[in-house]
Amino acid sequence: MDNTFHPLFYSFHFYLFGLIGIASALLFVTRKSPVAAALWLVNVMFCLAALYLMLDAQFIGAIQVLVYAGAIMVVFLFVVMLLNLGHPSELADIRGNGGRLAAGAVGLALLAEVAVLTRARFPAQLTPKAAAALAQVDQPGGVIAPIADALFREHLLAFELTSILLLTAIAGAVVLGRKRGAADAR
């Protein structure tokens, strides 16, 4: 796709996040401890958020981090904690030297990328699609306007129905999660 400022930079990061996502997903299904599995799944979700950004879905990338990684996974971890299912011995300490080396390498690579990106300048000659993407960001409403337009005009009924769905889910969760006899005790 030519909506990139630099094709090699774009495809390198696309493959990088894709491969990290697949590796994290494989680690996620093979972990014994639910806490470790949940954290690897959060990693998958961060990789997917990065891919959404690269696919010109910036708003979806943001709510992927906020809703999925931030809210839904916290609910999962909260339930794991509530049911006391984690194995503390697997999480108690920093891993061995391999883990430290990997963490240090990833941190250095990310810092180097930030340094490179702060020095980067846009090329004088943008591809037509890149120029169009930049022009859209500059418009009032920015990248969210097309989504809002589709959501609140074309799919307004579905949007309103989700509020009923959420209300039902809240009521159901409260009823199911209530302790037996809690209502009688009062």
Place this chain on the structure above:
Amino acid sequence: MLAESLLLSAVLFTIGVVGVLTRRNAIILFMCVELMLNAVNLTFVALSTLYGATGQVFVIMVMTVAAAEAAVGLAIIISIFRHRQTVHLDDINLLKG
């Protein structure tokens, strides 16, 4: 990058299916379902680069349903755990024929 996105989505979905079929911890099973929903979301976003913003609206809907599903499903798991003191699916076989 459309083909790569769809391929990655298929791989992630398959990993989610394998997780659902092999794991026996109810909470990890739920997380595998979330992984499958995420894979489908990636397909929606990738195709929305071709067909406009409707795909991203679907992603928002899927996230809403996923949040509702997680809330209700985890409440059910908590309520099962109160009865049986386990979330291991092999121990929850009351309806098994």
